[in-house]
Structures are given as structure tokens and as C-alpha cells.
Amino acid sequence: MATVISSAALSPADGSGSSIGHAAAAGRACLEQAQMSSADVDVLINVGVYRDSNIVEPSVAALIQKNIGINLDYLHSPDRRAAFSLDLMNGACGVLNAVQAADALLSTGSARRVMVVSADTHPSTDPSRAGTAAFPYASTGAALLLEHTGDTLGFGRVHHRSLPGGHGVNGYLPLPDVGADGRNSIVVDRDDDVLDRMLALAVDSVHTVLSAEDSAAIAQDTADAGRAHVALDRTLLVTSQPTPAFAARLAKRLGLASDAAVTVEGVHGDPHTSALIHGYRQALDTGRLAGHDQVLFLAVGAGLTSATSLYRLTGTGDGTTR
Amino acid sequence: MNKNRLEAIGAYLPAAVMSTRELLDRLEKAPEFDLVKITGTTERRVADDTAQSPENSLTMAVSAARDCLGRSRYAPDEIDAVISCSISRMTDGGRLQFEPSFAHRIAKEIGADRAVHFDVSNACAGMMTGVLLLDRMIRAGTVRNGLVLSGEHISPIAFTAAREMEDSRDPQFASMSVGDSAVALVMDRATDDRDVIHDIELMTCSEYSHLCLGMPSDGTGGMAMYTNNKEMHAEDRLSLWPAFHGDRLAEQGRRFADEGYDFIIHHQVGTRFVDFMNAAGERGFAAPMPQSLSVVDRLANTATTSHYLVLHQALAEDRIPKGSKVLMVPAASGVVTGFLSATVSSLEV
Numbered sequence: 070m071a072t073v074i075s076s077a078a079l080s081p082a083d084g085s086g087s088s089i090g091h092a093a094a095a096g097r098a099c100l101e102q103a104q105m106s107s108a109d110v111d112v113l114i115n116v117g118v119y120r121d122s123n124i125v126e127p128s129v130a131a132l133i134q135k136n137i138g139i140n141l142d143y144l145h146s147p148d149r150r151a152a153f154s155l156d157l158m159n160g161a162c163g164v165l166n167a168v169q170a171a172d173a174l175l176s177t178g179s180a181r182r183v184m185v186v187s188a189d190t191h192p193s194t195d196p197s198r199a200g201t202a203a204f205p206y207a208s209t210g211a212a213l214l215l216e217h218t219g220d221t222l223g224f225g226r227v228h229h230r231s232l233p234g235g236h237g238v239n240g241y242l243p244l245p246d247v248g249a250d251g252r253n254s255i256v257v258d259r260d261d262d263v264l265d266r267m268l269a270l271a272v273d274s275v276h277t278v279l280s281a282e283d284s285a286a287i288a289q290d291t292a293d294a295g296r297a298h299v300a301l302d303r304t305l306l307v308t309s310q311p312t313p314a315f316a317a318r319l320a321k322r323l324g325l326a327s328d329a330a331v332t333v334e335g336v337h338g339d340p341h342t343s344a345l346i347h348g349y350r351q352a353l354d355t356g357r358l359a360g361h362d363q364v365l366f367l368a369v370g371a372g373l374t375s376a377t378s379l380y381r382l383t384g385t386g387d388g389t390t391r
Numbered sequence: 392m393n394k395n396r397l398e399a400i401g402a403y404l405p406a407a408v409m410s411t412r413e414l415l416d417r418l419e420k421a422p423e424f425d426l427v428k429i430t431g432t433t434e435r436r437v438a439d440d441t442a443q444s445p446e447n448s449l450t451m452a453v454s455a456a457r458d459c460l461g462r463s464r465y466a467p468d469e470i471d472a473v474i475s476c477s478i479s480r481m482t483d484g485g486r487l488q489f490e491p492s493f494a495h496r497i498a499k500e501i502g503a504d505r506a507v508h509f510d511v512s513n514a515c516a517g518m519m520t521g522v523l524l525l526d527r528m529i530r531a532g533t534v535r536n537g538l539v540l541s542g543e544h545i546s547p548i549a550f551t552a553a554r555e556m557e558d559s560r561d562p563q564f565a566s567m568s569v570g571d572s573a574v575a576l577v578m579d580r581a582t583d584d585r586d587v588i589h590d591i592e593l594m595t596c597s598e599y600s601h602l603c604l605g606m607p608s609d610g611t612g613g614m615a616m617y618t619n620n621k622e623m624h625a626e627d628r629l630s631l632w633p634a635f636h637g638d639r640l641a642e643q644g645r646r647f648a649d650e651g652y653d654f655i656i657h658h659q660v661g662t663r664f665v666d667f668m669n670a671a672g673e674r675g676f677a678a679p680m681p682q683s684l685s686v687v688d689r690l691a692n693t694a695t696t697s698h699y700l701v702l703h704q705a706l707a708e709d710r711i712p713k714g715s716k717v718l719m720v721p722a723a724s725g726v727v728t729g730f731l732s733a734t735v736s737s738l739e740v
Contacts, residue, residue, distance in 0.1 A: 113595075118489050125478055125487070126605030126616065127514045127724035128595075135597035142598040144627055144634055151594040151635060154725070155520045156512035160490040166509040170524050173531035229507050231495065240489040244613060251607025251614075255489070371491035374508075 071223030072172040072215050074380075076103040077350045079343070080188065080210035082335070086196040088120045089129060091210025092188035093136035099184065099212035100137075107139045110214075111180035113154040114170060116163035116342045117188040119206055122252040123242050130154035133186055160238070161309040161370030162229075163187070164345050165378055168215065169227040175217040185213045187342040192242075193253035200338020204257055207338030211346035225379040228278045231372055232270050237263040238371035267311055267369045272322050274367060274375040275301075282379050304379075305361040306330035307348035309368040310339055316348075319367075331357065344368070358382060395529050396586040397738055398536070399577040401459025402703045403451045404690070405436045409546075414567065417553035424559035426567055431662025435570030435691035438544045440485065449482040449493060451573035452542030453500045459575035460501065462739065465536055467502040470577070472537030474525055475510045476517035476695050478605065479614070481544040487607075487614070497540065507534060514603070515658055516593060516723035517541055517695035518574065519731060523591045525578050540575035541695040551608050551615040562617040565603070568661055570691030574699040585714060585736035592639050593721065593729035596631060599623070603724035623726075629667055632720050632728045633675020639730075648678040652732065653715040654705070655680055658722040659687040659697040668720065681718060684710065698731075706740045713737075 078098035080091035092115060100107060115130035124132075131154050135141060140152035159166050164187055171183035188210030191198040199208035239258045247254040260266075279300045306329055308316050316330035323329075331348040333340055340347045345366050352358050364380040411426050411433055427433055438446035452475060460467055475494035482488050482496075494508035513520040521539035528534050552563035581587040602623045608615035622628070633647075640646060657668045665687070669680045684705050693700050698719040705711050713736040721729055 122606050123487065124604060124606045125480070125512070125614070126603065127600050127727075128512055130513075131595050131597045131600040131725040131727075134595060135600045139597070142596050143594060143631060144596075149634075149638060152597075153593050153727075154513075154595045154597065155524075157509055157524075158490070158512060159492045159494070159509040163509065166507070169507070169533060170528065173524070173527040173533050176531045177527045179527055227507075231499070231504065231508075233499075236491045236496075238490060241483070241486040242489070242607065243486050244607065245485040247607070248612045249609050251612060252609055372495045374491065374495055 070176060070217055070219060071221060072168060072175055073218050073223035075214040075216045077346055078102055078212050079347060079350050084196060086190050086194035086199065086208045088117050088188040088190040088210065089132050089136055091190065092117060092133045092186040092212065095210045095212035096133065096137045096184055096186050099214050103214050107137050108150055110139045110152060110182055110184045112174055112183045113139060113152065114167045114183060114185045115156045116158065116167050116185060118158055118160060118240065118342055119189040119192065119255060121190060121192060121194050123192045123255065128154060128156040130156050161341055161344060162368040162374055162376035163342050165227050165366060165368055165376035168224055168378065171215045172224065175215065181216065183215045185215060187211050187346060189341045189343065192255050204255060205339050206341045207336045209336055209340050209343050211343040213346055222381045225282055227376055227378045228274065228281060229374065229376055230270060230274050230277060231374045232266065235260055236371050237266055237373045240371065264312060266373055268318060268322060270373050270375050271308065271319050271367055271369050274377045275323060275365065278365065278377040278379060301325060301329065303360065303362040304365050305352060305357060306365050306367060307345055307352065309344045309370060393530055394581045394587045395526050395578050396581040396588060397576055397733055397735060398579045399459050399463035400699065400703050400738055400740060401455050401462060401575045402700060403454035403458060403573040405438045405446050405571050407437045407439055408434050409437045410434045414549060414553065417550060418556065419554050421556040421558050421561065429661065429663065430568045431688050432568055432691045434689055436572060437546045438571040440544065447481045448477045448479045448542040448544040449496060451544065452477065452493065452497055452540050455542065455573035455575040456497060456501050456538060456540050459577055463577045465577060468504060470503040470506045470536060470538050471534035472525060472528060473498040473503050473506045473508040474521040474537060474539045476521040476539065476541040477543055478512065478514060478517060478694050479543050479545045503538065513727060514724035515694045515697065516721040516725065516727035518699055519593060519721045519729065522576065522578065522731065523593055526588060526591055529578065529580060536577060536579035538575060538577055540573065542573035543694045543696055544571050545569045545694050546571050547614050548616045551611065551613045554611045555608065562619065563615060565618040565620055566616045568692045570693050572690065572693040572696050572700050574696040574703060576699060585734065586738065587734050589732045589734065591731040593727060594635050595725045595727050597725060599628065599726040624664065624667065628726060629671040630675060631726065633672050635728055636730045637676060647676040650732065651716055652681040652718040654682050654684050654711060654717045656684050656698045656701045656717065656719045659685060659692045659701065661687055668722065703740055706738060711735065
């Protein structure tokens with residue numbers, strides 16, 4: 070039994086800057102692709118971090134649920150279908166934590182379908198303030214529809230690593246400094262050495278997942294790039310994108326060809342919590358999954374912390390189950 | 392049995408007590424109203440984030456975690472998951488933190504280095520949501536145990552309300568009813584029927600998600616909460632819980648009256664709200680309600696920690712005999728409702 074991606078979709082680049090709008094648009098596209106209705110979603114998990122007006126209540130997921138129209142009012146719906154929504158946040162790694170949570174919900178029969186949405190934006194919802202030196206994140210969103218299947222394809226275990234030392238990235242609203250402008254303000258501090266540390270953690274995380282998943286042969290010599298090269302044959306790396314060069318630099322550090330890792334294109338800024346879905350969708354659309362047996366999803370983010378999971382591709386050719 | 396239990400509980404309460412009188416004295420524009428009569432709250436705890444050891448959402452959560460782990464059979468490095476559920480996420484001198492996750496910082500602070508960690512945010516149903524996810528993750532074999540916790544430095548919304556409210560019908564009225572606290576729980580697999588979580592189910596009726604919004608104030612600054620109380624507590628909203636709970640039990644051929652609940656803990660919005668919820672339960676289930684436990688008179692509405700703070704205080708006061716079956720009913724912005732039932736015997740504070 071494993072959790073598989075039934076469909077994956079991105080928010081259209083429509084120039085709007087609402088994280089709720091981005092996530093809902095991606096969610097609707099995701100359902101359309103899967104030929105399902107909004108009533109088919111049992112649980113909605115939002116992993117976006119930076120949100121419209123710095124709203125903290127209700128969950129942004131509840132507002133997205135309403136925008137998509139997922140089982141809105143239990144008392145007044147004829148078939149009394151219930152949905153549950155929540156925000157799950159862990160920076161760029163959140164999407165893989167959500168996969169892990171979804172897997173638990175699906176495998177215990179608590180849900181048949183879980184939708185994971187991601188979206189970030191500058192809290193002012195002004196798209197021109199996103200993807201800048203002050204706020205490096207893109208104003209974009211994405212969605213995954215997850216289900217359980219009886220075969221061994223799909224997500225493997227989600228592995229986590231954390232580094233000691235500084236957080237590397239700090240995103241916060243300094244309330245005493247912003248006065249009445251708290252709905253339009255945000256600070257994102259990145260340490261000067263954060264990218265090098267992220268890269269080192271990413272390399273370490275790849276080796277961790279390989280030694281855990283690929284048993285003894287690799288475990289013997291985890292630091293050896295040559296072995297990683299062998300183990301990652303027919304594996305496409307889909308990673309977070311703290312800089313446009315991150316994926317290619319990681320591939321190089323692993324001794325792989327630069328195109329072994331997906332560089333997300335067409336997004337202004339770091340797609341942050343949406344990076345893995347962007348990378349996966351882009352690989353589908355450009356035919357890059359062909360010739361690969363698996364995708365290695367890898368996120369590194371504030372903390373520093375990482376999340377990694379091998380996704381064994383399903384057999385339909387486009388990487389989705391339908 | 393593939394069920395889990397509440398293995399340990401811990402809490403942190405700021406020492407500073409603020410009476411409702413003192414809070415009302417802070418009203419800058421609104422004419423005085425009888426807040427005690429409306430909410431039943433006479434005092435609340437207020438965190439001091441300017442103290443030498445500052446009290447904020449993060450430090451209080453860490454203190455509650457240490458209190459909890461002090462009673463747990465698990466050492467910090469044996470904890471498999473840390474799920475932080477605060478709405479307020481206030482730390483570092485008035486910063487509202489977005490990343491890294493609070494859970495990451497807490498795990499680092501307490502030495503839960505191996506733990507999977509993430510934040511959950513689901514308004515006042517946050518801890519209930521964390522418990523639901525951890526319950527499923529343990530049942531699925533993803534983790535063996537975990538820590539669900541929340542530190543809420545939420546009293547700043549009361550002070551924003553006091554500065555900005557026009558009158559008692561102001562959308563910020565409900566903000567006057569909050570207090571600060573932190574609670575932490577360890578959960579693991581049940582080993583017998585003396586300590587077991589029987590059910591935890593949650594639902595979001597997002598048709599009403601706009602009725603209570605928390606965000607920075609665009610008036611005088613600071614955090615604020617805006618609630619449409621009339622709609623939020625309309626008959627239909629109150630009926631959601633018995634309808635959902637009753638349906639879920641009926642799917643398994645069960646009835647509320649047969650469940651043998653000894654105590655019921657509602658969200659601590661106020662004494663009137665608790666009475667309304669119990670009345671809605673009696674109507675919906677056509678059954679008497681279990682004995683109602685509450686702390687809203689002295690500790691106010693502590694948001695995500697409410698139900699577990701009531702449980703903690705009742706255990707501390709020996710009000711829950713061993714083997715009692717406790718029912719918790721969340722009511723949160725979203726709108727989130729649902730139910731958790733657990734038998735507690737070994738849980739001590």
C-alpha cells in the first residue's frame with residue numbers, strides 16, 4: 070500500500086497576488102484533471118507559509134476550502150458529506166510532512182482522498198513585492214491530489230534531517246516595528262552562508278534516503294558520490310528552489326549530470342512551499358519523467374531542516390494514476 | 392489494540408493574574424459593559440514578554456513540554472514527532488513567526504533531535520487537530536509516539552480590543568475573553584483499556600470560515616481578532632456538533648447515550664457558551680449531558696489549549712476519578728467541530 074499522486078496542478082500565472090486564490094485555482098485545476106468534484110475531497114491540507122494580510126485565524130485551509138467549494142455546510146448538504154481542513158507548516162519541507170500526514174489519514178481509512186495545496190505570497194498581495202531581495206518568495210500556488218493504491222508504487226517513507234546551528238532563514242512579522250501596517254509587512258532574513266549549508270544538508274539527505282531505501286550496498290559507503298551516481302540512475306531529482314541554480318548545483322555535488330535535477334522555470338522568485346509540485350508538474354509537462362523509474366523529492370528549508378522521499382513512478386507514463 | 396492513549400500531560404501558566412476589572416480599565420473608547428456577566432470570566436493569566444526570562448508562545452510551549460516530559464516514560468530523544476499547534480506563534484520580542492516552524496525550535500530546545508516536526512494551525516481546534524494527526528500517524532506506524540503542544544500568548548488581542556472597540560457589539564468583543572497558557576501532551580499506543588483514546592473526528596464547515604478572522608490590526612497595530620458573534624453562535628452552528636457526532640456514532644451502530652461519557656469539556660468561550668453547547672447537545676442527542684468541566688472563570692479562553700488545560704486542571708484538583716471517560720468538543724473558527732473521547736486512568740499531574 071502506498072500513497073500516490075492522482076493529479077498535480079499549478080495556479081495560473083494570472084497576476085493576482087492572493088495565496089488563497091492561488092491555492093484554490095490550483096486545487097480546482099487538480100480536481101478537473103482527476104475528473105473529480107470538490108465533494109470528493111475528504112481532507113484539505115494547506116502547507117503555504119506566507120499568506121494574505123498575515124491572517125492567522127481561521128486556518129488558511131478553511132478559506133481555501135470555501136473558495137474551492139469543498140463540502141461547505143454539513144447540516145444543509147443532502148448527503149451530509151464532511152470535509153476537514155487544516156494548515157500544516159514547516160517551511161519548504163511542509164509539503165512532504167503533508168504527504169506523511171496524508172499517508173496516515175489514507176492508510177487508517179480516515180480519508181479516501183487528501184488534497185494538499187501550497188501557496189505563498191507577500192502579505193500585501195501585491196505581486197510586484199514578491200520575488201524581490203526583501204521577499205525572495207514567488208507569489209504562486211500548487212495542488213496535489215493524493216490517494217492510496219494497493220501496489221508498491223508511490224511515496225516511500227519520508228526522511229527528516231535537521232542541522233544544529235542557526236536557523237538559516239527567519240520569516241517573521243516584527244509587530245512592534247510595523248505599527249498599523251502589519252497586514253502588509255513581512256521580514257525574511259537569510260544568513261549569508263545559508264545556501265552552502267542547504268546544499269550540504271541536501272547532499273547529506275540524499276545519502277540518508279539512499280542508504281535507508283537501497284539497503285546495504287549503498288549504506289556501506291554513503292559519502293561516495295560515485296555510489297550515489299549509480300543509485301540515482303533513472304532517478305529524477307525534484308527539489309526545493311532556494312535559488313535558481315540550487316538544483317543544478319546539487320546534481321553536480323552528487324556527481325550527476327546537471328539535468329538530473331529539475332530547475333523550476335517560469336516563476337518569479339523562489340516557489341518555496343510549491344517548489345516540489347512545480348518541479349513535478351514541469352517534469353510531467355516536458356516529458357522528463359520518461360526514462361526514469363523514480364522521483365527523489367527533496368526539500369531543504371529554514372531550521373535548517375530537510376525532508377526527502379523517493380516516489381516510485383506509476384505505470385501510466387505520465388506519472389499520475391489516471 | 393490499534394488505539395492510542397494520552398500518556399502524559401503538562402502545562403505552563405504565567406504567574407501574572409489580570410482581573411476582568413483591570414482589563415475593563417484599559418477600555419479607551421467603549422463604554423463599560425458587564426464582561427463578567429457575559430463571559431463568566433473573572434480573571435485570566437497574562438504572559439510577560441518583557442521579563443528577563445520572557446514569556447511568549449515559544450517559551451511557554453517549551454516549559455509545558457518539559458513539564459509533560461518530566462512525567463512521561465519517554466526521554467526527549469525518544470520522542471518521534473513534535474507537533475506545535477499555536478495560533479499566536481509570538482516570540483523574540485513581539486515577532487509573529489512564520490519560519491522556521493515553532494515545532495522545529497521547540498524540538499531543538501528540548502532535545503527531541505530525532506523527531507519529525509511540523510506546525511499545525513487550525514484556530515482554536517489546533518491542538519485537537521495535532522492530536523488527530525498524531526493519532527493517525529501512530530496507528531499507521533509512521534511514528535511510535537509524539538508530543539502535541541501549544542503555547543498561546545494571545546492576550547495582546549484583548550489589549551488591541553480594549554484600545555479599539557467602540558462598544559460591546561464591536562467585532563473585537565470576543566477578543567476580551569482570552570488568556571495565556573501552554574499545554575503539552577505525549578501520546579503513544581494504548582496497552583490496555585484503562586488509558587485509551589476511543590474516538591477523534593473533526594470536520595470543517597467552511598461556509599462560515601469568514602465569521603472569525605485573526606490578523607494584525609490596521610488601526611492601532613498589534614494582533615487583533617474580529618468575530619461575528621451572532622452568526623458564529625447561531626443555532627445552526629451549535630447544532631453542527633451533535634449532528635456530526637451522532638452521525639459518526641450511528642455509522643457504527645452506536646448512540647451517544649450508550650457511550651458512558653463521565654465528563655464533557657467544551658471550548659472555553661464563556662460560561663454562557665458552554666451552557667448553550669450543552670443545551671444543543673441535549674436537544675440533538677435527546678440525552679442528558681455528562682458533567683461539564685470548565686476553567687473559563689479563572690483562566691478564560693486560552694484558544695488551542697482550552698480543552699487540555701481543563702483536563703490538566705481537573706486532574707490537578709482530583710476531579711476526574713481513574714477510569715473516567717472524558718468527551719471533548721471543539722468549536723473553532725473555520726468552522727471546526729468534532730469530538731474526542733478518551734478513558735484516563737494513569738494520567739497524572
